[in-house]
Amino acid sequence: xxxxxxxxxxxxxxxxxxxxxxxxxxxxxxxxxxxxxxxxxxxxxxxxxxxxxxxxxxxxxxxxxxxxxxxxxxxxxxxxxxxxxxxxxxxxxxxxxxxxxxxxxxxxxxxxxxxxxxxxxxxxxxxxxxxxxxxxxxxxxxxxxxxx
Numbered sequence: 001x002x003x004x005x006x007x008x009x010x011x012x013x014x015x016x017x018x019x020x021x022x023x024x025x026x027x028x029x030x031x032x033x034x035x036x037x038x039x040x041x042x043x044x045x046x047x048x049x050x051x052x053x054x055x056x057x058x059x060x061x062x063x064x065x066x067x068x069x070x071x072x073x074x075x076x077x078x079x080x081x082x083x084x085x086x087x088x089x090x091x092x093x094x095x096x097x098x099x100x101x102x103x104x105x106x107x108x109x110x111x112x113x114x115x116x117x118x119x120x121x122x123x124x125x126x127x128x129x130x131x132x133x134x135x136x137x138x139x140x141x142x143x144x145x146x147x148x
Contacts, residue, residue, distance in 0.1 A: 001138060002130035004048040004064070007122050011052050011059075014094045016077050018060055021090065023048070024074050024082035029124040038128035039068040039084050046130075048088065049141060051122040057097035058120070061145050062088040068128075084128075092146040102144070108137045 006023055008014045017023050029035065046064040051057070065087035074082045103109065104116040108131075112119045121131050 001133060001135065002046065003133050003138070003141075004042060004046055004128065004130050005051055005058075005120055005122050006048060006127060007051040007053055007124050009053045011054050011094055013078050014050050014052055014059060017050075017088070018090050018094060020077045021065070021088055022074070022077060022085055023050075023062075023088050024068075024077075024085035025127045026080065026082055026124065029127045030083035032125055032127070035084070035128060036070055039070070041130070042068055042086065042128055047138065049145070050094075051120075052094070052097070053122075055097055055099075057099045058103055058122075058141065059092070059094045059097045059145060061091045061141055063091065065089045091142065096145045096147070098141070098144050106133075106137050106140060108133045 042064055044064055044066060048064055049061045050059050052059055068084040068086045072085050074085045100116060103120060109116045109119045121129055
């Protein structure tokens with residue numbers, strides 16, 4: 001299965017996006033060549049998760065609830081302007097986080113023989129590029145990070 005990982009510099013920005021039930025990418029990320037094409041691969045019903053650079057952790061799995069809107073700049077959720085917004089249905093809250101030591105123990109990472117951040121694509125330049133995981137990985141992420 002595909003998991004779309006989106007990064008944020010701060011936990012505050014993640015809280016804002018979860019509260020608004022919306023995500024987008026920063027101006028820097030939106031400036032990457034080809035991002036519009038990559039954004040079109042994001043479909044309603046896709047699985048996503050957020051990565052916080054500040055806390056170096058995964059948090060808040062979600063389901064994509066709309067496709068990215070190419071023509072919209074978001075100015076009223078985050079302190080800075082963000083682009084390519086899409087609606088999300090959060091399955092948890094930023095209160096729950098998975099630190100990088102636990103991320104390294106996910107089966108997809110352990111079985112790869114690579115560092116966790118070479119498997120789980122958290123860097124901004126990989127926005128809208130999915131990470132392929134299996135059901136066991138999703139089950140672990142969901143159990144640890146959802147509000148079930």
